[in-house]
Amino acid sequence: MDYAYYPGCSLTGSARRLDKGVRTIFRLLGHTLRDIPDWNCCGAFEYGDRKELTRLSGENLRKAKGLAPEVIAPCPACSKNLKEANEDGGFRVYNPLDLFSKDFLSGLTMKRDLKGRVFTPYYGCVLLRPAETAIPNTSVMEDFVTSLGGDVTGEKVKDRCCGGNRFFINKWATEKLSRLILEKSKGPILVSCPLCHMALTTFSRNEKIVYFTDLILYAAGEEGAL
Amino acid sequence: MNEEQYRTIFELTGYGREDFSVCLGCKICASVCTVNDLSLSVNPQDILLALFLGQEIAGDHALVRYCTSCYRCSNACPWGIRIPEVIRALKESLGLESPFERAFKGSVRIWGRVYEPYIFMKAGVFLLKEGYLKYMPKWTEYVSFHLPRRVRRLSSPGGLSDSKGRP
Numbered sequence: 001m002d003y004a005y006y007p008g009c010s011l012t013g014s015a016r017r018l019d020k021g022v023r024t025i026f027r028l029l030g031h032t033l034r035d036i037p038d039w040n041c042c043g044a045f046e047y048g049d050r051k052e053l054t055r056l057s058g059e060n061l062r063k064a065k066g067l068a069p070e071v072i073a074p075c076p077a078c079s080k081n082l083k084e085a086n087e088d089g090g091f092r093v094y095n096p097l098d099l100f101s102k103d104f105l106s107g108l109t110m111k112r113d114l115k116g117r118v119f120t121p122y123y124g125c126v127l128l129r130p131a132e133t134a135i136p137n138t139s140v141m142e143d144f145v146t147s148l149g150g151d152v153t154g155e156k157v158k159d160r161c162c163g164g165n166r167f168f169i170n171k172w173a174t175e176k177l178s179r180l181i182l183e184k185s186k187g188p189i190l191v192s193c194p195l196c197h198m199a200l201t202t203f204s205r206n207e208k209i210v211y212f213t214d215l216i217l218y219a220a221g222e223e224g225a226l
Numbered sequence: 227m228n229e230e231q232y233r234t235i236f237e238l239t240g241y242g243r244e245d246f247s248v249c250l251g252c253k254i255c256a257s258v259c260t261v262n263d264l265s266l267s268v269n270p271q272d273i274l275l276a277l278f279l280g281q282e283i284a285g286d287h288a289l290v291r292y293c294t295s296c297y298r299c300s301n302a303c304p305w306g307i308r309i310p311e312v313i314r315a316l317k318e319s320l321g322l323e324s325p326f327e328r329a330f331k332g333s334v335r336i337w338g339r340v341y342e343p344y345i346f347m348k349a350g351v352f353l354l355k356e357g358y359l360k361y362m363p364k365w366t367e368y369v370s371f372h373l374p375r376r377v378r379r380l381s382s383p384g385g386l387s388d389s390k391g392r393p
Contacts (some may be wrong), residue, residue, distance in 0.1 A: 009340035014368035040338040040377040045295045046330045048318030049238045050311065056334075059380055129297035130308065161260040161296035168326035168349065171356065173264055173292050180263060198368060202361050 004067040004091075005033035006060055008078040009041055015075070015194035021213025021225075022074045022096055028220060029107045033072060036064045042073075042081040045165055057085035064091065072096060074213075076126035076193045083133040096213070097127055097135045097192055102147060111221030114150030118187035119215070121145065121152055124196045125161050141190050141212050148219055153186040164195035167202075178203040188226075190215055227282055231319045235277065238315035239308070246278040248305050255299035255309060261292045268292075270299050270309045277312070285322050289313060325352040338377025 003026070011019035026033050040063075043056040060082060064071055071093045073079040079095035086093050121141035128134050137143070138159075142152045163177030178199045182189070188208040191197050200209045210226060217225035236242060255270040262268060266288040276283050283290070295310040303309070317323055323331075329348035333341050346353065353359070362369075 009342075012339075013342040013370060013372070016370065017367065038378050040380045041334045041340050043334075044330070044340070045310075045314070046327050048311070048314035048316070050240045050315075051238075056380075063379070125294070125296040125298075129301045130306075131301055159298075160263075161294045161298070163260070163294050165294045165296075166292065168353070168358075169324040170292060171358070173294075176264055177260065177294070198365075201367075202364050204364075 001030075001070075002032045002034055002068040004064040004071045005035050006039055006042075006064070006071060006073040006078060006082060007035065008039075008073060008075040009044075010075055010194040014198065018074055018192075018194060018197075018211050018213060021211055021217060022072070024222065025096075025105075025108070025213055025216055025220075026072075029105070034067045036060055036067065036071075038063055042075075042078040044077045044081070053081060054085045054087070057081040058087075061085055061091055061093075070094065072099075074192075076124070077195075080126050080130075080133045095127065095135060095192075097140050100140055100144070100212075100216070101137065102143060105144070105216065108216070108220045110148060110219045112148075112219050114145055114148040114219065116149075118151045118153055119145050119190050120154035120185035120187060121158055121190045121212075122154060122162075122181060122185070122196065122200075123158050124164070124191070124193050125159075127192060128159050141192075144212075144216065144219075145190075151187075154181075154184060154189075157181045157184045162196045162199045164193070164199035167195070167199050174199050175203050182207050188215075227320070232277065232280060234319040235312070235315045238318060239311050241307075241312065243278055245305075245307070246274040249274045249278070249307070250304065251275075252304065254302045254304070258298040258302045259289075260294050260296045260298060261289055264292060266292060273309065273312060273316070274307065283316065285320055290316060290320075290322060325349040336376075337374045338380045339375065341374040343371065344374065 007019055039060050043053040047053045069091055071091050073082050074096050083093045145152050160181055161177055163174035167174045182204055185207055188210045190210055190212045192212045197209055214225045249271050259270055268289045293310055293313040299309045300306055326349045329345040333344050
């Protein structure tokens, strides 16, 4: 199946790993990601002007016309903004976590299990809020880990805020909020947001921060995924 | 804050003054607010009430400085009021954006995208002064150099127009 693909700014820079992971998973599943040509910034969380935000993301949807009616945007800020800009419902906009159900991933042959291993799935803010753009299954990472025999912990912190949004503004605030999550984690922390990955990694002591896509690829037998 | 600034905030968010009259004072936003995890004792409904009544909001209000846009308040609010977006509009209309936020928008104005090396350069003095360099050993996976790519078509105000800079 063909999808229009919106990488977004951070996936071409600091979050290249997430970009690579998403592209590999879709390729292994036999899907084609068609990059939106000439895509522009979605506006992230930096604009106080709602119309400006909708215009920036709306522009990307206009550029996606003719590619595919389904748009994939891996960064949670991008997928939120694109979902909100999709006012006339002309597209179906997805974050990969909207799709990564057991059924969707059943096309992958799992070559490794996760028996005896513990993970802390961490969703943060934008994948879960606001309700209108949130992922439908808020246990999608837990379901994946347990289906392969692994254990999960961290229920109380999975929807807390890491403060990543303040990282380059008031870093003491980000440090304090990230530490609250890190201290309650057990085993690698699974994330799906570039900003959470950076904030938690920066303030981690020994904790390992892993993109969920890399865990999927690890289970599918890819070398060097974890 | 003058009348003009109040008007700007309402225009930017798309909310009207009357939209904040429905706030019941239930404080559920305060009970879930991430800023309170920083022991800063904020009550987001104060901002809504001040906007409704046309009262002054201090630029150094803890919520204006520390709101993380986590949307916990919006999800909990019986009216679903998007307080983080109100805070962002407030910052924009009062000119309270940080060097990072200004660099972000500057990059989008120039290239239509966020070019990370440019942001680091523009916000460099702030980042040096605030001691961000010590995190570099943990950032090896994030740092890379690539040339910026300029978006050809972007019709937003203040953004790019076409490849020749025409509107």
